[in-house]
Structures are given as structure tokens and as C-alpha cells.
Amino acid sequence: MERLTDLQSMGRAFARYILDIRQGWAAASPEVRAKLVRDRMEDLFRETPATDPWIQRLLTERPAHLELYRDPEAGFVQMAHYHSPMHASPPHDHGEHWVVYGVYSGDIEICTYRWLPDVKALRTLDRHHLTSGQARIYAAGDIHATRQCAAQGSVVLRFLSTDLKRVPRSHYRWEDVTEEVES
Numbered sequence: 001m002e003r004l005t006d007l008q009s010m011g012r013a014f015a016r017y018i019l020d021i022r023q024g025w026a027a028a029s030p031e032v033r034a035k036l037v038r039d040r041m042e043d044l045f046r047e048t049p050a051t052d053p054w055i056q057r058l059l060t061e062r063p064a065h066l067e068l069y070r071d072p073e074a075g076f077v078q079m080a081h082y083h084s085p086m087h088a089s090p091p092h093d094h095g096e097h098w099v100v101y102g103v104y105s106g107d108i109e110i111c112t113y114r115w116l117p118d119v120k121a122l123r124t125l126d127r128h129h130l131t132s133g134q135a136r137i138y139a140a141g142d143i144h145a146t147r148q149c150a151a152q153g154s155v156v157l158r159f160l161s162t163d164l165k166r167v168p169r170s171h172y173r174w175e176d177v178t179e180e181v182e183s
């Protein structure tokens with residue numbers, strides 16, 4: 001219940017978002033959980049006025065990383081980020097765990113890749129722009145990278161299905177990427 005108090009201080013829409021996810025979490029498969037988070041995150045963006053405290057903080061203080069919520073039972077973590085105009089995060093995966101990226105305001109490009117062990121390079125599979133109000137799932141093992149596109153920067157949410165600190169992951173360099181897009 002102490003978490004509920006914390007949540008309510010975040011604004012009504014954010015509290016509802018977390019409680020809905022908590023409610024759906026136990027009974028669902030990883031795929032269903034990911035879809036629930038994506039759909040509810042898009043609802044959250046629609047329902048959150050820019051005056052809500054967590055958005056206010058992101059827009060005024062512009063933190064690179066801000067943990068909004070960590071669930072003590074399910075273990076998921078809701079991160080928020082202000083991506084400044086030059087921000088880019090090189091290719092990486094989240095190990096065996098899925099992630100949902102969403103944009104409250106702005107525009108980021110997310111590319112996905114396939115690792116080609118024979119030539120030790122990443123082939124670009126997909127380029128996708130996430131713009132204001134949109135959220136998208138990246139599955140377990142998906143190699144992805146983000147680049148900031150909006151001139152004014154972006155407010156980005158990252159829902160981690162587990163705390164990544166203890167998860168074995170792969171990280172790559174931009175130089176590993178080939179520009180070919182698979183059809």
C-alpha cells in the first residue's frame with residue numbers, strides 16, 4: 001500500500017497505468033504482458049497532461065535517466081529519459097527480456113539488427129520512428145539502437161520487464177552496423 005501512496009503522488013493517470021499492469025501481470029504470458037504494457041503506455045500518453053509531476057520534471061530538469069517506478073513483487077521497472085538533440089544509444093539487446101519503448105513527446109528512430117557472426121557485423125533489419133503518443137515492443141533478444149530526431153529533444157519511456165543490472169546482455173558499436181536493410 002505504501003507504493004499506492006507513491007503512485008498517487010505521480011498523478012492519477014500514472015497510478016492507473018501501473019495498477020492496471022500489476023493486475024494483468026500475474027496471469028499473463030510474457031507476450032501478453034508486453035502487449036498490455038504497450039497498449040496501456042499509449043493510453044498513459046493520451047491521459048497525462050503536461051502538468052503532471054513526472055512529466056513536469058522531465059520537461060524542466062531534462063534528466064538523462066529517471067526511475068519512475070519499480071515494482072517490489074513483479075520486478076518490472078519504469079524508466080523515463082529526456083533524449084537531448086544529439087542523443088544516440090548504440091546497438092544492444094536486453095538479454096532474455098522484452099522491453100517497451102514509448103515517446104510522450106518528440107521523435108526517435110529505433111533500428112533493429114541481425115548479428116552476422118561470419119562477418120562480425122550487424123545487418124539493419126528495420127527502421128522505425130516512434131513519435132508523440134506511440135509505444136512499441138522489442139522482444140527478448142532483439143538487437144536495437146535509438147537515435148534522437150526531434151529538434152527540441154524527446155521525452156522517452158522505457159518499460160523494463162526486469163531490472164537489467166543483473167542480466168547478461170550484448171552491446172555493439174556503431175561501426176559494427178552495415179546499412180543494408182533486409183527485405
Ligand SMILES: [Fe+2]
Nearest residue numbers: 092094099144
Ligand atoms: Fe534498449
